[in-house]
Amino acid sequence: MSEQVVFTPNDFQGSDAERINAAVNAAAEARGRVVIPRDNHAQDGHREIWLLDSAILVHSNTTLELNNCHIKLSDRCRDNMIRSANCGLGITEIEPMQRIRIYGVGDAVLEGADLPRATGDSGKALGLNTRATDAGTAGESKQQSTTMGHKRRCSYGTDAEVADESQISDWRNIGILMAFVEDFSISNLTIRESHCWAISLERCAHGTLRDLDFASTGVKMIDGTEQEILNQDGIDLRIGCHDILIENITGYSGDDLIALTALGSPDSVAGALASTQVSGGIGRSDGCDDIRNVIIRNVRGYSAGACSIIRLLNSSGLKLHGVLIDGLVDTAPPGKQSRAAVRLGDYRYGTGNPPVGDARAIIVTNISSRARQAILIGGSLCDSVIHNVISHGVDSQAVTIESDEVVVRDVTMTNIVSCADEQ
Template identity: 30%
Template sequence: ALMLYSNITIYINQATLKLADGVFDNIIRSSGIQVDPVNPNGKVLDVDEIQSVKILGSGKDNAFIEGPNVPYSAPHPIKGGAAVQWVGDWYGWRTVGILLANCKNYEIAHLTMRKTTCWAISQERGCEDMHLHDLHFDTAVKNGDGIDFRMGCKNGIVERITGNTGDDLIALSAFLDFVPSYPSGNYIWPMQATADNPNTLGNNIENIRISDISGASQHNLVRVSLSGGAKVTDISISNISDTGGVNGNLVLISTGYGTPSSLGDLSGISVNGIESHYTKEPLRISAPIQDSIFNFIRQHKADGVTYTINSEYPLINTQITNAKKVN
């Protein structure tokens, strides 16, 4: 991977930064991630802080970061047998395009990411004060998320994001102790380099502003999910629209992947402006939530609904207002 150090700008000027064929690694990674030489794909030893970095392009139409034409293939690391492509979240954090951890004050903007081998951008423990904007994603792979916020992220702005993704376009996921140790079932290595256990760099997601998001997805455009006692608070989501089919929701609020969340774990969620033309269910709330508001939902799809609430979970001091079906 290309290592990202403090006070560095990577500028892609009408060019493509590409992972070579047959390489099993990130395209760009925080230099502070201390890989364990005994278990180089597993939980890392520690993460040193880096600051003030930028990954910028000359424009979404002419600056690209992309994965390989031919992903790395080898026998399954647990089952053996014939060679298979090591792509998707079962194969851990090295499948991520841009992996940032304990990174402060950074910007990623004005480029397209495509041909990823899993998530395009993942941010975790200690990531703060980020601005991700004017990005496009084309990620048809298994687990092809665009932007992921994991446990320990806070104080971020995400705006003007477009794409067609094989999974969530934007996902905020705090799954504490989801997998206590690896390998476990299909999960060979952790998708968080710091793994899923409690960590002093943070277990929660807080104060993220997301706006002006449009695209199509095999799953959701914006997903907020939590479990295991991790907290997600003070999240603002606005102006979300579909440009094609979305198999899930434009906005999904959910618990899962581990021990379900409890009332008090999810609060301060503000959603304003969901516009659906192609998606049957624009909004789904399927988690205990409090002190939140969902406003201005427009459903243009004739056989669609405006929103769905899973009655299994309590909603306390939470409102849904101005939700309509329109021609």
Template identity: 50%
Template structure:
């Protein structure tokens, strides 16, 4: 302990997970700070190798200071999880004032041989890699334990200045979190990894996901490459689901509960691409769940010539699995500005959108379109569209699909 109420796991004994847990136990009653610095131990290993999630209570600051924290091959858990949620916790009580801050080169790194990857519908060893594939007694699909940082019902929070590499699923997932700032996150994942010299598929490697019930959040500067969507706001709640099981989100949810709406989100400076050709930013809300008052200002598609994403920005979906096209009014109050895209569609509207503004969109793909209304103009109402432009088109390329309604 070098400062009052600041605790370093290097000052404790035990396994890496035990040392971090002891530092947290010392800091928590003081509403203090845990500062994880470069690992210092007789074995000379500099990387912290954790066997289980770092569980964070409210009223605490975690600083990752110029060091790497890696999941061990024994771990089937998150990097970091809010301590109010987990297996068997059926009532997720809100917590407040939780801050996760990186200093310098602060890295969260996936396991060398992950036990499980992908989301809850991906079978291990069939669709997504996992050493637990075929093992008796082990769950044979992914679940929320594969998320990198998982916070549920956390209010007044900060996540900033982290590089998250080779996450086992979504790098950061927030459920029902409010009044937060997320700043300067970088991602590196490509949906494929060489493991013991063999290419392996790891699915659902989103960067940042805001789930149902998130609101009043500022997101400023996301960079890098992801295997799936770099940023996704996904309000999906098709049925009632309990908290504390592995079959659903860790905090559960109630169908058509207005508390599940996603609203009041500001997004600035998204710079990156999806290596597997998905989306850079995706907005998806199921019928009955609202997504409103969203500002996205500044997106630059950095994809190389070998990668063409499906869309730089996708709004909604026609697929019945997600409830089909949302009714007009459920997705509204969007302001999307200053978009540079090399994707097949700069903005693809697959659901509904109304009472919104789209301004300053440049499609640099001569075979792509700036604004693609897949679900039809009838689901695109009262949207002001200005300064939307395509690069010179190749002969035979599709015409621009943008409109003003």
């Protein structure tokens, strides 16, 4: 078997993003491999960082190796770090892609901008003073903006109040974004200070996410002021994802560390802005947009933003089933307690509590939690198993059913232990 042809951006001219994309395009045509090395032989001099003004666009049959390199979004960039090339602004018909490999060798780092133009998900507006305190109000209040007729909490962005720039956050804030991709893997990367979700997959299948480390806190010091960077999830599996393995996940996130969210949005159109879902939110029929057949194992981390370490959520008629969560160790330090180690559903979210049976066949096992709730059941759940759970945080509970509106049916719970750590 002949060896793959190797392409490096150092063989091409232009900006860092242009050179990387030229290497990706050449490799796609030759079925070769792209290697981004530590040393950047830029036209303005050698350096050990790659600055992106726009996203790296990957195609079918792409192998992208980040070899001990540091890739960072520039302050000019309002785009993803990496995106599957089949989706983006104005692309309303997304053609499926196959066989995409993105992996790090050694210390491979992806990092957000020093002064991000936009952060947060599409429920947020941009602000420049996100920790503002209203006069006459005791304590701290969050900056809000009334944009497009809706009152929204603000997330930091230098595009705030800039004419002709969208004041609503959108899918461009996501770190690695792929849609309609089958047979993929993303591995051995560290993602720091993402502008929104570090990795988001939409309608992707038969893939692996492994050996990934996250470092985001939900806040960032900018010009001596602490600003909010909202919705910094680690991994998000969105609508229609199935047959995916997530394993060996470490670190901390400003929001949920791992989230599976089957949420429809009839008003969301593929390729449009003002949404965090690039492939649109109109659900396909016959269960195609359900989230199913997902394994999550060996997670060691916490939510620095006091959210959930692992969250499962479905609404709008979409279902979530066939999920195994096996092995979670809550590593939160004192003063950084997560809301929940595992949160199953939320009856207040989207179109409300889904019918019994929409979330089913879920196994949660081998959980060591320091969170306020080890297992928080916030939506109807049936035909599932919760096993081997120990809750040992301060003022913590092992299993909590959030409301009388939540229906729990045929859920087996065994080996549940609640104890307090020694102070």
